Amino acid sequence: YKALTDEDVRRNFIEYGNPDGKQSTSFGIALPQFLITEGNGKxxxxVYGALLGILLPYFVGSWWYGSQKVTREKILVSSAGNMFKEFSERIDDHGVVNLLSSGTEFEALLHGHKADAGTGQLEKRLLQEARVLTEKDRRFLQDMDDTVRRKTLALLWAYLARVELDDQTLNDEKYQLAPTALTLNEAFVSVCLAYGFTNPVLASYRTSQNLIQAVAPESPPLLQLPHFNEKVVKALEDQLDQRSHLTIQSFMNFPDARRRELATSAGLSNSQLDTAISVASQLPRLVIERTFFKVTGEKHIIPNSLVQFVVKARFIPPGTRNIPDVHPSDLEDIDPDETDTKANSRPDPAEQKQHQPPLAHAPHFSRDHSPRWHLFLADARQGKVAVPPFTFTTFDKPILDESGKPTFNVQTLKMQFQAPPQPAHYKFQMHLACDSYIGFDDKRDVILSVEDPSSIEEAEWEDEDISEPEEDSIAGQMATLRGGATKKATSPKIKQANDDSDEESGTDEEEETESETDTDTDTDEE
Structure with a gap:
């Protein structure tokens, strides 16, 4: 009753939800009894002093000094320093393997008695069986004084040459070193890019393939397939009188009868060959269909513009017979309409859902690894990297269908960079390298045409200067239906009158011209 009749009570109820007015509020903290018991304060x-004064600084210091020991590529700073010291612009695949043994990370794996245990037996077996070692590699190994690095290098070569060791401990260490070597090799790419030379970058990418597949540098790519060893591959290549090693795709392109005949003569059974063919027909080989340069929303590429290098490619496993044709629209990269605000505001569907390729077939590598593709542009004349690599781990369209068969979808790979400052035709060499499989790399020449903005404006002005059709002509009527501009038709009588007036005024114009000429002449004489 008072809330309806008494103004003060009514106002308190509206403002505070209580007819008596604002009420005090208190909050309490529940503490354990031993914290508030008299005599426990000291x-x-x-305890608080120990936590804040000893433990907290210890953990912060450990984190800080630990982060200072590791680079952005997750390797020790000392390992990166060793790589910079041993870098050479002429380094090859063998040199990269020797360089990787300088990593400080191996000291943690081969510490204590493991540093030199079994090294003599390992080197003896390696030098006897590993034909992949060059004379330079043998001297480099035998002249090394650091025991940890010497054993590391011997284990790496034993892993790449697939040398089976009698000591099981050495065999286990051989497989344990490969993932660490791969991490160091990925960091070595950054070292190569700091110098900018093309050959070291390519050598590092090939070393990544060798480490994942456990295949020595310059060895046959067929060693990636199961049951294919050095003896089988040599017998197979001798039948074909091959000067260079036979690739997986070349072997799979043979007719089935011819392929089976070669494999059987080399010492493989039908079941072993079927297993190898099954693996080869599932390898993700990326085949390029088209490459081009573009600027989003523009028809021409001008100096200093933001250029996109677009690669259209498909995953086609080796030996695939019935390959569907590519639709021409799939090879285009259409820009969104600038007037469509909804299309520009919502995210690109290709960026929302990406599709990852299957894990790499690497039975000798002791980690699961997802394949990566590196795309970069190089200047072949100078031997330098022009545009740093872009790495692709996922793709915009499914690679396999639900049954595990290839979809042959056209994938889009893009790399963005700034155009050169001068108009010209720039010739680059495109490199597409897979880090997981040997023999699937691609290299081709591409040309970037940078045009002069002034010449583009003149060409556009000439296009716009084309006269509009008259409205009484067929072209004019078509333009009117389309909503285009036209000009009114000129009447014959008016045209004739204009011609007569032009004839009459011709004499006057000539007189004016003569007087102007005289004036100019007089001015010159004066």
Whole structure:
């Protein structure tokens, strides 16, 4: 009743939800009994002092100094320093393997008695069986004084040459070193890019393939297939009188009868060959269909513009017979309409859902690894990297269908960079390298045409200067239906009158011209 009749009570109820007005509020904290018990205060202060004064600085310092020991590529700073010291612009695949043994990370794996245990037996077996070692590699190994690095290098070559060791401990260490070597090799790419030379970058990418597949540098790519060893591959290549090693795709392109005949003569059974063919027909080989340069929303590429290098490619496993044709629209990269605000505001569907390729077939590598593709542009004349690599781990369209068969979808790979400052035709060499499989790399020449903005404006002005059709002509009527501009037709009588007036005024114009000429002449004489 008072809330309806008394103004003060009514106002309190509206403002505070209570007819008596604002009420005081208190909050309490529940603490354990031993914290508030008299006499425990000094012990609590002692505990807080230990936490804040000793443990907290210890953990912060450990984190800080630990982060200072590791680079952005997750390797030790000392390992990166060793790589910079041993870098050479002429380094090859063998040199990269020797360089990787300088990593400080191997000291943690081969510490204590493991540093030199079994090294003599390992080197003896390696030098006897590993034909992949060059004379330079043998001297480099035998002249090394660091025991840890010497054993590391011997284990790496034993892993790449697939040398089976009698000591099981050495065999286990051989497989344990490969993932660490791969991490160091990925960091070595950054070292190569700092110098900008093309050959070291390519050598590092090939070393990544060798480490994942456990295949020595310059060895046959067929060693990636199961049951294919050095003896089988040599017998197979001798039948074909091959000067260079036979690739997986070349072997799979043979007719089935011819392929089976070669494999059987080399010492493989039908079941072993079927297993190898099954693996080869599932390898993700990326085949380029088209490459081009473009600027989003523009028809021409001008100096200093933001250029996109677009690669259209498909995953076609080796030996695939019935390959569907590519639709021409799939090879285009159409820009969104600038007037469509909804299309520009919502995210690109290709960026929303990406599709990852299957894990790499690497039975000798002791980690699961997802394949990566590196795309970059190089200047072949100078031997330098022009545009740093872009790495692709996922793709915009499904690679396999639900049954595990290839979809042959056209994938789009893009790399963005700034155009050169001068108009010209720039010739680059495109490199597409897979880090997981040997023999699937691609290299081709591409040309970037940078045009002069002034010449583009003149060409556009000439196009716009084309006269509009008259409205009484067929072209004019078509333009009117389309909503285009036209000009009114000129009447014959008016045209004739204009011609007569032009004839009459011709004499006057000539007189004016003569007087102007005289004036100019007089001015010159004066």
């Amino acid at each position: 012990y609590i202060l002692l």
